[in-house]
Amino acid sequence: MDWDKFKVHGEPLIYGAMASIVLATIGIIVGLTYFKKWGYLWREWLTTVDHKRIGIMYILAALLMLFRGGVDAIMMKLQTAAPDMKFLDAQHYNEVFTTHGLIMILFMAMPFIIGLMNVIVPLQIGARDVAFPRLNAVSFWLFFFGAMLLNISFVIGGSPDAGWSAYFPLASLEFSPTVGNNYYSLALQISGIGTLITGVNFIVTILKMRAPGMKLMKMPMFTWSVLITNVIIVFAFPVLTVALALMMFDRLFGSQFFTMANGGMDMLWANLFWVWGHPEVYIVVLPAFGIYSEIIATFSKKNLYGYTSMVFSMLIISLLSFLVWAHHFYTMGQGAMVNSFFSITTMAIAVPTGVKIFNWLFTLRKGRISFTTPMLYSLAFIPIFTIGGVTGVMLAMASADYQYHNTMFLVAHFHYVLIPGAVFAVIAGFHYWFPKVFGFRLNERLGKHAFWWIVISFNVSFFPLFLLGLMGMTRRQYTYSAETGFGPLSMVSFVGAIGLVVGFVILVYNIYWSTRYEPRDTDGDPWDARTLEWATKSPIPAYNFAVVPNVKTRDAYWSAKQDKVPLFEDKITKIHMPSNTGKPFILGVIFFIAGFSLVFSLWIPAILSGVGILIVMAAMSFDRDHGFYIPAEEVIATEKKLRGETV
Amino acid sequence: MNKKGPLYALFLSLILLLPGCSSIAVLNPKGPAARTLSDTIILSIVVMLGVLAVVYILYVFVLLKYRAKKSNEGYIPPHEEGNKWLEAIWITIPIIIVAFLSVVTVKTTVDVENVAADYKDQKPLVIYASSSNWKWHFSYPEEGIETVNYVNIPVHRAVEFRLYSFGTISSLWIPQLGGQKYAMSDMLTTLHLSADTVGSYVGRNANFNGKGFAHMEFEALAMTDADYQEWVKDVKETAGPLSEEEFKNLLEMEHVGRKTYTNTHLSFSPPPGDHGDHMGTNGTEKDTDNGNTEHQDNKEIHPSPAPSSETEFDSVPNPELDDESATHEGH
Numbered sequence: 001m002d003w004d005k006f007k008v009h010g011e012p013l014i015y016g017a018m019a020s021i022v023l024a025t026i027g028i029i030v031g032l033t034y035f036k037k038w039g040y041l042w043r044e045w046l047t048t049v050d051h052k053r054i055g056i057m058y059i060l061a062a063l064l065m066l067f068r069g070g071v072d073a074i075m076m077k078l079q080t081a082a083p084d085m086k087f088l089d090a091q092h093y094n095e096v097f098t099t100h101g102l103i104m105i106l107f108m109a110m111p112f113i114i115g116l117m118n119v120i121v122p123l124q125i126g127a128r129d130v131a132f133p134r135l136n137a138v139s140f141w142l143f144f145f146g147a148m149l150l151n152i153s154f155v156i157g158g159s160p161d162a163g164w165s166a167y168f169p170l171a172s173l174e175f176s177p178t179v180g181n182n183y184y185s186l187a188l189q190i191s192g193i194g195t196l197i198t199g200v201n202f203i204v205t206i207l208k209m210r211a212p213g214m215k216l217m218k219m220p221m222f223t224w225s226v227l228i229t230n231v232i233i234v235f236a237f238p239v240l241t242v243a244l245a246l247m248m249f250d251r252l253f254g255s256q257f258f259t260m261a262n263g264g265m266d267m268l269w270a271n272l273f274w275v276w277g278h279p280e281v282y283i284v285v286l287p288a289f290g291i292y293s294e295i296i297a298t299f300s301k302k303n304l305y306g307y308t309s310m311v312f313s314m315l316i317i318s319l320l321s322f323l324v325w326a327h328h329f330y331t332m333g334q335g336a337m338v339n340s341f342f343s344i345t346t347m348a349i350a351v352p353t354g355v356k357i358f359n360w361l362f363t364l365r366k367g368r369i370s371f372t373t374p375m376l377y378s379l380a381f382i383p384i385f386t387i388g389g390v391t392g393v394m395l396a397m398a399s400a401d402y403q404y405h406n407t408m409f410l411v412a413h414f415h416y417v418l419i420p421g422a423v424f425a426v427i428a429g430f431h432y433w434f435p436k437v438f439g440f441r442l443n444e445r446l447g448k449h450a451f452w453w454i455v456i457s458f459n460v461s462f463f464p465l466f467l468l469g470l471m472g473m474t475r476r477q478y479t480y481s482a483e484t485g486f487g488p489l490s491m492v493s494f495v496g497a498i499g500l501v502v503g504f505v506i507l508v509y510n511i512y513w514s515t516r517y518e519p520r521d522t523d524g525d526p527w528d529a530r531t532l533e534w535a536t537k538s539p540i541p542a543y544n545f546a547v548v549p550n551v552k553t554r555d556a557y558w559s560a561k562q563d564k565v566p567l568f569e570d571k572i573t574k575i576h577m578p579s580n581t582g583k584p585f586i587l588g589v590i591f592f593i594a595g596f597s598l599v600f601s602l603w604i605p606a607i608l609s610g611v612g613i614l615i616v617m618a619a620m621s622f623d624r625d626h627g628f629y630i631p632a633e634e635v636i637a638t639e640k641k642l643r644g645e646t647v
Numbered sequence: 648m649n650k651k652g653p654l655y656a657l658f659l660s661l662i663l664l665l666p667g668c669s670s671i672a673v674l675n676p677k678g679p680a681a682r683t684l685s686d687t688i689i690l691s692i693v694v695m696l697g698v699l700a701v702v703y704i705l706y707v708f709v710l711l712k713y714r715a716k717k718s719n720e721g722y723i724p725p726h727e728e729g730n731k732w733l734e735a736i737w738i739t740i741p742i743i744i745v746a747f748l749s750v751v752t753v754k755t756t757v758d759v760e761n762v763a764a765d766y767k768d769q770k771p772l773v774i775y776a777s778s779s780n781w782k783w784h785f786s787y788p789e790e791g792i793e794t795v796n797y798v799n800i801p802v803h804r805a806v807e808f809r810l811y812s813f814g815t816i817s818s819l820w821i822p823q824l825g826g827q828k829y830a831m832s833d834m835l836t837t838l839h840l841s842a843d844t845v846g847s848y849v850g851r852n853a854n855f856n857g858k859g860f861a862h863m864e865f866e867a868l869a870m871t872d873a874d875y876q877e878w879v880k881d882v883k884e885t886a887g888p889l890s891e892e893e894f895k896n897l898l899e900m901e902h903v904g905r906k907t908y909t910n911t912h913l914s915f916s917p918p919p920g921d922h923g924d925h926m927g928t929n930g931t932e933k934d935t936d937n938g939n940t941e942h943q944d945n946k947e948i949h950p951s952p953a954p955s956s957e958t959e960f961d962s963v964p965n966p967e968l969d970d971e972s973a974t975h976e977g978h
């Protein structure tokens with residue numbers, strides 16, 4: 001056996017990473033043992049099928065990945081802060097921007113959003129859980145172990161280094177002989193299967209599990225955005241699945257789909273990748289639109305303006321998102337006519353997006369706007385995302401893109417879209433729904449400090465990149481000479497990145513501080529909000545609603561509060577609940593082992609774990625567990641306790 | 648709103664930087680294609696500033712007027728479903744803007760994909776530009792010379808670059824002369840550039856292609872026609888020929904300095920076909936293991952630099968290939 005494959009050769013950075021991973025693992029194990037929490041961890045979390053807990057685990061994992069991706073980002077910014085820096089060498093820089101991109105999009109933004117939708121959507125539609133709670137656990141554990149697989153690449157064997165888009169032939173064995181891109185194909189495949197299952201699960205949940213009376217056009221906007229997003233997932237992810245499978249064949253079994261030899265087509269990869277990749281962007285941005293719609297309505301004390309056009313604009317965006325993929329390679333030589341077609345479809349997306357911006361502005365108009373932390377992020381989103389949007393239109397113009405393509409201008413643009421469009425949204429959603437889940441708010445003063453740091457630093461860090469791009473600085477270039485003149489603006493950008501770090505540190509400190517000192521409130525509706533999730537008490541009981549609500553209007557809870565429209569009319573009866581299961585977790589572990597074995601071409605463990613996967617899946621299919629009932633008396637007792645009455 | 652302070656400062660600095668600042672290569676064009684693109688970009692920036700202005704003014708107005716304050720304590724916001732007319736306005740106006748920009752895009756894209764109007768009736772100077780590892784080869788078939796990592800062109804002359812790669816996808820970009828275009832291993836792409844000012848311009852690979860990417864730069868020197876003829880003559884007198892052997896070695900190297908030769912590699916290592924024929928089926932299947940098609944030929948004459956250590960396929964002997972390379976190398 002060739003042990004060398006596993007090694008990543010020496011750099012203090014990597015030894016540091018190894019040491020911290022080992023220390024953290026030991027710390028966790030010792031801690032769990034000392035406090036005798038293994039049983040608790042297993043019973044309450046690892047085997048849970050409760051959508052709220054699964055959502056929380058998604059969000060925790062996403063925060064962890066935000067940290068990882070952020071460390072990557074700051075390392076890159078330091079390396080390019082001044083000409084001829086020697087902090088990272090080319091190979092490490094290449095690995096770092098590749099993992100940064102992958103982690104931020106696939107293992108930070110997506111799971112954060114999926115986490116929020118897990119926690120909130122069943123509550124918003126008055127359901128007791130998602131349609132397939134166990135599959136939901138399978139989704140989570142596949143995502144989680146896929147993410148872990150990619151993360152260990154940094155210390156075992158080396159990370160992928162061909163960019164998050166992994167263009168061939170660069171990503172082929174010929175030009176990228178380390179195992180890095182094996183990790184790429186397998187880690188993304190495993191978590192991608194999880195995402196696909198989520199897609200199916202939420203479509204069924206939203207279509208079939210809504211409370212009586214909640215017609216499609218009465219659904220809260222966040223639920224609408226999640227529905228459309230999951231439809232995109234179901235159409236886009238199979239393309240990724242196929243592309244990754246072909247990539248794996250190329251790299252592990254010597255097939256030649258994308259290589260230079262034997263008729264392999266590098267351009268086929270580019271097409272498959274972006275047929276998935278562009279809709280992927282909307283998978284992270286559309287739910288953000290939903291989050292903002294909820295928050296802006298709540299804190300303007302108004303219903304959402306232009307509800308119908310909001311829904312239709314999202315539908316149109318989701319359709320168009322499948323018709324624009326070639327704007328990622330206008331420069332591949334397909335000629336003026338093809339490029340013009342894709343330019344026009346791409347610019348067309350600006351129209352429904354503009355509709356949304358104006359609807360938000362008109363929701364604010366005539367409102368009574370209060371500037372809470374979640375609202376501040378939502379308000380900052382509008383002007384900043386608009387810059388991302390208009391530069392997007394500029395990039396969509398094929399001719400001009402010949403000058404922007406592959407430059408810092410592009411990097412600036414997509415961060416101007418993704419950071420307000422996804423990161424601000426999940427932070428806003430996090431602050432907004434935090435009290436729902438945990439029964440206390442995050443501190444407003446600290447929250448606002450973090451907000452100003454993040455918003456201002458973001459602009460300082462990314463606006464200079466537009467100019468650097470026009471000056472001729474390409475993306476993914478790990479160094480430059482002083483003559484290029486890129487130095488000063490790059491330094492400004494680095495300083496901005498430091499400010500972002502400060503902001504995020506304050507944000508995390510706020511979570512700690514608020515957990516200890518923030519006053520508790522169990523009323524469950526701290527913001528005086530409008531939709532059904534606020535109709536339960538906090539913390540939310542396992543069964544969500546003791547009585548299934550009867551919905552008659554759009555902002556159902558608001559009508560209940562304002563116009564005294566009754567929501568809960570039925571009597572409390574026994575409630576059917578799914579029981580916990582350890583199989584999804586075990587399945588995730590086996591997938592991880594299978595993935596790892598394949599990465600290193602360890603065929604025997606790979607085959608054994610393949611068999612293991614089949615066995616667990618069979619076991620899950622033949623499971624005769626029909627869940628359990630919570631007796632009516634117990635529900636009544638829990639409800640009383642939540643209302644603060646003594647039982 | 649003090650949040651907007653930094654934004655405005657940044658915008659102001661952009662507007663101040665736009666004209667006059669010569670360090671912004673893309674907006675400092677030295678040829679017709681780059682000029683078309685620069686004009687397009689500035690036009691789009693102006694239109695987009697207009698869009699931003701509308702959104703920002705509305706935004707500031709709404710936030711100032713409707714923020715919660717003491718004076719509107721008891722105010723209860725109305726219930727509003729939307730307004731057909733308003734919504735029609737913000738659908739129609741963006742459609743008009745997008746339609747306008749679409750027309751501009753189509754026109755300028757066609758423009759820069761073809762020989763610039765000023766030089767329409769010239770026969771373009773054809774230069775094959777190919778990349779290998781992290782260097783650029785420029786072959787001048789008409790002059791019968793070849794350079795590495797620099798390219799000289801006459802001003803006021805249409806130049807047609809034919810691009811391809813001996814490996815990864817790269818992208819030839821000389822921002823002050825025009826936009827970029829990919830160079831790929833399995834087909835030829837065309838890039839029309841011309842310079843109308845004598846000068847030295849930075850050219851580089853814009854598409855990430857591995858370890859040496861950051862250093863994959865070259866100089867594009869636009870010279871007067873007389874100087875150009877002089878240079879060609881000079882090369883013919885002073886440089887030596889490029890042998891097949893030497894070319895192979897050259898391909899394998901990671902970085903080299905400038906080189907000049909008195910013949911091109913095109914004779915013994917022809918470029919791939921263009922977009923039309925690269926998917927063609929000229930391959931009568933000879934050897935399934937090596938799928939002997941045109942691409943296999945490409946692989947042979949485009950030996951990949953630094954072949955990876957262990958693919959299973961490297962160890963499989965291929966009599967045909969071995970034969971051929973034996974004749975090539977003359978032993």
Ligand code: HEM
Nearest residue numbers: 073076097098101104105109163164165418475476477497
């Ligand atoms: C938090 C602050 C962030 C900073 C300072 C930052 C910085 C950077 C830098 C320096 C690069 C590489 C530029 C280059 O050399 O090509 C990059 C690339 C990238 N970033 Fe970020 N980033 C941040 C957040 C994000 C977020 C939140 C996302 C996505 C949700 C994201 C997605 C990407 C992607 C997809 C790439 C391209 C990777 C590639 O070229 O393969 N980034 N970022």
Ligand SMILES: [Cu+2]
Nearest residue numbers: 278325327328
């Ligand atoms: Cu796209």
Ligand SMILES: [Cu+2]
Nearest residue numbers: 267834922925
């Ligand atoms: Cu082609």
